[in-house]
Each structure stands twice: as structure tokens, then as C-alpha cells.
Amino acid sequence: xxxxVVGLGYVGSVCSACLADRGHDVVGVDTSEYKVDCxxxxxxxxxxxxxxxxxxxxVRGGRLSATTRIAEAMPxxxxxxxxxxxxxxxxxxxxxxxxxxxxxxxGTALKGxxxxxxxxxxxxxxxxxxxxxxxxxxxxxxxxxxxxxxGVAYNPEFLREGTAVEDFFGADYTVLGAGCERAAAxxxxxxxxxGGELLVTAIPTAEMLKYVxxxxxxxxxxxxxxxxxxxxxxxxxxxxxxxxxxRDTKLNLSGAYLSPGFAFGGSCLPKxxxxxxxxxxRHDLDLPVLASVQRSNDLHIADAIHLIERFKKxxxxxxxxxxxxxxxxxxxxxxxxxxxxxxxxxxxxxxxDPSLDMHxxxxxxxxxxxxxxxxxxxxxxxxLDPVLAHAEVVVIGNRSAxxxxxxxxxxxxxxxxxxxxxxxxxxxTAGEYHxxxx
Numbered sequence: 001x002x003x004x005v006v007g008l009g010y011v012g013s014v015c016s017a018c019l020a021d022r023g024h025d026v027v028g029v030d031t032s033e034y035k036v037d038c039x040x041x042x043x044x045x046x047x048x049x050x051x052x053x054x055x056x057x058x059v060r061g062g063r064l065s066a067t068t069r070i071a072e073a074m075p076x077x078x079x080x081x082x083x084x085x086x087x088x089x090x091x092x093x094x095x096x097x098x099x100x101x102x103x104x105x106x107g108t109a110l111k112g113x114x115x116x117x118x119x120x121x122x123x124x125x126x127x128x129x130x131x132x133x134x135x136x137x138x139x140x141x142x143x144x145x146x147x148x149x150x151g152v153a154y155n156p157e158f159l160r161e162g163t164a165v166e167d168f169f170g171a172d173y174t175v176l177g178a179g180c181e182r183a184a185a186x187x188x189x190x191x192x193x194x195g196g197e198l199l200v201t202a203i204p205t206a207e208m209l210k211y212v213x214x215x216x217x218x219x220x221x222x223x224x225x226x227x228x229x230x231x232x233x234x235x236x237x238x239x240x241x242x243x244x245x246x247r248d249t250k251l252n253l254s255g256a257y258l259s260p261g262f263a264f265g266g267s268c269l270p271k272x273x274x275x276x277x278x279x280x281x282r283h284d285l286d287l288p289v290l291a292s293v294q295r296s297n298d299l300h301i302a303d304a305i306h307l308i309e310r311f312k313k314x315x316x317x318x319x320x321x322x323x324x325x326x327x328x329x330x331x332x333x334x335x336x337x338x339x340x341x342x343x344x345x346x347x348x349x350x351x352x353d354p355s356l357d358m359h360x361x362x363x364x365x366x367x368x369x370x371x372x373x374x375x376x377x378x379x380x381x382x383x384l385d386p387v388l389a390h391a392e393v394v395v396i397g398n399r400s401a402x403x404x405x406x407x408x409x410x411x412x413x414x415x416x417x418x419x420x421x422x423x424x425x426x427x428x429t430a431g432e433y434h435x436x437x438x
Contacts, residue, residue: 001024001025002025002026002078002079003024003079003080004026004070004079004081005027005028005080005083006080006081006082006083007030007085007123008029008030008032008036008039008045008066008083009035010048010161010164011083011122011159012030012083012122013048014048014164014165014168016058016064017055017058017165018054018165018168018169019190020063020064021054021063023063024190027066027077028065028066029067029068029070030068032068033068035066036066036068037066039059039066040059040065040066042055042056042059048162049164050166051164051165070105070106071109074109074110074117075113077117078115078118078186079117079120080117081120082099082102082106082121083123084099084102085098085123086098086123086124094125094126096129096133096134099123099129100133103119103134103137104137104140104141107138107139107140107142110141110142110144110150111142111143116149116182117150117151118153118182118183118186118187119138119150119151119152120153120154121134121152121155122155124210125207125210126208127208128204128207130154130203131203138152146179147179147180147182151179151180151182151183151186152183152203153176153178153179153184154177154206154207155176155187155206156210156213157210158213168194168195172196173197173198173199174191174194174195174196174197174198174199175199175201176188176191176198176200176206177201177202177204177206184200188200219289222289223289224242226287227242229285229287230276230280230285230287233285234279260438261419261420261421261436261437262300262304262335262398262419262420263297263300263301263304264297265323265333265334266324266329266331266333267332271332274294276290277290300437301337301338304338304419304436305341305342308338308393308395309342311393311415313393313415314346314347314392315393316347316348316350316391316392316393316395317349317351317352317388317391317393317395318338318339318352318387318395318397319353319384319387319395319397320352320353320398321351321352321356321380321398322356323335323398325398325399325400325401326400327355328353328357328360328361328365329365330361330368330369330373335398343375348390350379350386350390351379351387352380352382352383353380355400356380357382358376358377388409392413392415393415393416393417394406394410394416394417395416395417395419396417396418398420398422399422404423406423407425407426407428408429408430410429410432410433412430412431414430414432415433416431416432416433416434418433418436421435
């Protein structure tokens, strides 16, 4: 497969060498004579472990060449990887001007291609960039139609400087955001045997995934550093603490908790966050990440309230009161803050939870109900049907099993507000379905 790589910076140089190493015919393109000359001599234009040998071998084998002109590289190309940088503008927004210029040149070169070429963006860019801003540039300069005359795709890179070659070949998965099936097929062929599992998805999803990954990595660094500062003040070995934390791959380093849903609650997380932040204040430590976690949670609860109020309906049915399914622990359950706010505003509320029996609510849980939820006993119903019959808005607050099949039972005059992604929206055929963060 003939591949044109536009932009011989960090990502472009690594991609060019690695793809050429796998037998593809690769032409690198850059406006920098220095970078192009480096590749022509079989030298790496960047410092990256393992890259010089790959480039030297690929150039020696005739699989890798370079030019300063896109038009010169395009004849016979099946895929074009655009690896041009997307720097920040002065206001912090994304600057796509360099990518647009490259796309315009690619589009012009496509006029005489005589074949279907897939144009793949690899630079980091926000959702909507490929389809709304860059594809029109290619359409205008080529005179062709996306999906018919050429394909568009987004292929985010997850390469770490210093281990980029290893990351390219040894990735767990490679994400292919494809605008059409022909583009997806071309990318599958390009990456066959490389980069782990090939996952095809929508272009905006692939664009957002890059930001999710990088933001999460930044969050992990800040999180570890804040606890490091606190550990030092406490005389605790921070590296040993985090080493033990990383040993748990069931909850700590896993998919657990990493799904959009409702706010966290219960008897542990809110209490322990308060304790950590209180101790930090005693040390005069400013730990903004940890301090803002509860505020973020509070804003999520406020969004849930606003969503429910938006429909201007007074009869509400709340399904699921405990902070998670399968427990009757109501302490600091976030849905109770939503209910309390709306009861205080005069909404007509009925409640149901399959795990909750007021005769068995004892001890601290009972004291919490008596102090914070005096309205609960009179509004709680042991059966689900009366609550569904009463409600104009059905609010799902936890993922109890019996709530997951409620989609077909939503009436035409009802709204379902699913705060925990318990119900498949496709099963709600009569009324309205609204998720909180999806």
C-alpha cells in the first residue's frame, strides 16, 4: 500500500518509519528541507529511541522516501496521513490553520488521482474538526465528494515520547474513526498485524477519545502529586502508597467507575474526601484537584435537578433511592438531595426502591432518615406500579435490575429521566427518554 505522510514532526516521523518497516511504500512530506533531507539520508529528524534504525533500514530498502511537495508524493497514493500540528491560538482555542493548508494541497492533488484515496487526520483535534472544518476544505479544493471520490477518517495517536516505536507496534488497540466503509477498509488494511485490536468508530468519537485520554493522564499526574505532597507532610512514603494503590486492578486501575452516570455518594467517598481536604487545610496545603472533586459532584447533582425541572411537570416518580443498587444504605445518596430539593419546591413525589424496607432501616441509617428525610415513609411505595401510574416524570436513580426493562412501559405522556444509564433508550418507544450525561 502506498502511504503519504504529511508532516514529519514527531508523529509523522514515527508513523512513516513504522509503516515502512511493515512493508508499506511510504512517502514523507514536509515543508522543512532539513527534515526531508534527513529522511533522504536515512537519518531521523527527531530524537526517539529505535527510530534511527527503522528509518535507515526503510530508506535502504527503498520503502521510505521524502519530498517537500505534496503533489509529487500523491501519484499512486491510497492513504494520506495528515500529521500536521494543531497548536493553541492565543485564546487557548485550537489552531487548525496549518492542517487546513495541508488539506487544501491534498485536495488539489486528488483532482488527478484517478482512484479512491482515504485522507486520515492524525493530529489532535476537537470533535467536529474533521467533518465540519477539514472535509469541506478537501471538497472545495478537489471538486470531489467525501465518501464517493475520497474518504475521510480520524486516527488518534497514543504515542509517548521516548517509547513511541514500542507504543506504535505494541498498542492494546488502534482506533479508526471512519467516515465511510471504504475508508474503514483502507485503514484496516493499513494496520493489519499492527497496533493490537482494530476498533472502528465514528469520527467525532475518535476525536473526543484523544482528549479524554490526555485529560485523564493529566488528572492522574496531578492526583498523584497532590497526594504526594500530603503524604510528605504526614511522614508517609508516597511512592509506597501509590505502588500499593496500583496493585488493585479490579477497581483502581480498571474500567470501574469510568462510565458517565450519576453522582457518587454513600458512606465512604464523600466522608473520606472531606477528611482528606480537612487534613490538607491543617497543613496549609492547597490541593485544588482534590478540593474540586466534591464541587464537581455537586454540580452534577444540580444538573440533574435542572433536567427534571425543565419539563414543567409536577408529579414525579423516583425509582432507586440508595446510592447504588442492591443496598438499603441511604447515607449521602445523591438522589436524595435531588428529591429533597424538589419536595421542598412543592413537587408531588412518590418513591420506590426494591431494596428498601422501612421496618429494616436501623441504626445510623435510621437516624439519617429521621433527621434528613422525614417525608420518606409517607412517600415510599412497596410496589413499583403505583409510582409509575402516578408519575409524569419517571426518574431512575440507581441500576436495580427491575428498572432496566422499564423502557416499553413508559407512556406517551411520560418522560423518563435516566440518571444512571440503566435503560436502553431504544426501548422507550412511546414517551421521551433523557439521560443526564449521554
